[in-house]
Amino acid sequence: MGKSKKQQEAKRIDAIYAQPTIYYINFKDVPLEKYTESLDLLFRDPDFNELMTRRNNLAKVASRLKQGSSEIQNLVKQIQKRDLELAYTMYSSVVLANVRFNVTFDFFSFGTLLRYFVDYSQDGMQEKVDTLSxxxxxxxxxxxxxxxxxxxxxxxxxxxxxxxxxxxxxxxxxxxxxxxxxxxxxxxxxxxxxxxxxxxxxxxxxxxxxxxxxxxxxxxxxxxxTPMLPVYTAEQMVEAINLFFYNETHFDKEFIKHTESGGTYIDALSLVKVLSPSQTERLDKVMKEAGCTVTADKDPANYCFRVTDIILLYYHRSKGKK
The missing domain is CATH 1.10.287 (Helix Hairpins)
Structure with a gap:
């Protein structure tokens, strides 16, 4: 078996032991605080938080849709899928906390480890210890x-x-x-x-x-x-929208929104609903050229920010500002 195949097999085995499936579990065997510690670590995990954010973004979109519509039914299925993934991840974390509770360790000072757990008879060992130190x-x-x-x-x-x-x-x-x-x-x-x-x-x-x-x-x-774009006012953002779409339609401050902390951005979710087919095609083309893969249905907040970035970048370049 080649090295890469050995590595793949090792990863596959590690993945098996990282799942809760093969373990016998009795949750009452372990103090409650051990589960709390495990969940605390999980809630700080960036991947888990990203999945939770995507789930919540879908819920926000669903709350704005008409009850009983086909769109909301599709969103509910997507939310349920992510809920199952989140639930399984949390369950796995709790199970592994239970399984690993009885694992014990001996703790030594590093000086003790260097004195009694190193085979200095091996060639080059002292140099390795010096580098480690x-x-x-x-x-x-x-x-x-x-x-x-x-x-x-x-x-x-x-x-x-x-x-x-x-x-x-x-x-x-x-x-x-x-x-x-x-x-x-x-x-x-x-x-x-x-x-x-x-x-x-x-x-x-x-x-x-x-x-x-x-x-x-x-x-x-x-x-x-990698310079940041200048900070533009709401009025300038309105001008930027009109300039981006060649002034075919007159847009106003209706499409300018503010974050909780007072920042200003273009409400792309409302904007795309009133665009003509040619304007929609233009926006999609520029978004694709910019390598933007964020979509309004999966990540509405970031979609608004990315559209704002792209429109303001076009405005910045058109005005020749530095």
Whole structure:
């Protein structure tokens, strides 16, 4: 069996053991908080949240449709399909929490592992240990820095978006940093006044300053490569819609909407309902050329934002603004 086939077979076996099907289950054997921990991790998983968002977007569309229509019946089937997938994922998470509850581990300090769990008689083993130790030192510095940066980012997000938008991308990062604190403490110890801790702080500040300067330079160059469009007023968005469709129809502020936090966008869901066949063909063509695959039925909110992006980009280029 070739390497790729072995890898495929290993993945297939892992997938089997990751499913709840083959296990005997008695949910009462495990304390309730273990299931809560498992569900907490699941609710922070980006893939699970994306599926939940798609499900909710369909529900929002269904709420706007006429009761009993064929469209709403089709949407209900799509929502039910996603509900089954969500339910199975949650059930799998609970079952695996039950199965893994009785798994026990022995915990040792890293120094103990290096002393008693490494076969130094093997050729090149000391060099491998030295490389591992060096990379763990890097982890200690970077995890400490990452924790500070994430705290700043979350504070920045609140300052920009207020409490109208929730961000969960960094929840997993925070948990990961908590796990990495063990390496951090193994480097500096628990007493900040020791020579080892003082050495760490001395280099930590200089490394942080260097990275901050380099990243600032990188960020400025990146913004030049991928500049954001200017912020346009509602009046300018109306002008952009009319310009995009060659002023064949006069559109007004009826098609301009606002998000909960006050941002402005084009209500593409309402707009597409009044477009002529030629206007619809034009919009679809430009959307396709832009590589946009978002559709109004599956992701209405993002569809509005992508249509807004495309129309404003055309407006931006037509006006010759930078």
């Amino acid at each position: 060096l990379n763990l030192d890097k982890v200690a510095f970077l995890s400490d820095m990452l924790e500070c940066v994430v705290k700043d980012v979350r504070s920045n997000m609140y300052a920009v978006f207020g409490n109208t938008t929730e961000f969960h991308q960094f929840d997993g990062v925070i948990k990961m940093i908590q796990q990495l604190r063990g390496f951090y403490q193994s480097v500096i110890g628990k007493d900040d006044n020791t020579p080892k801790a003082q050495l760490y702080f001395e280099y930590s500040d200089s490394i942080d300053d260097y990275l901050s300067k380099r990243l600032t330079t990188y960020s400025k160059k990146l913004r030049k490569l």
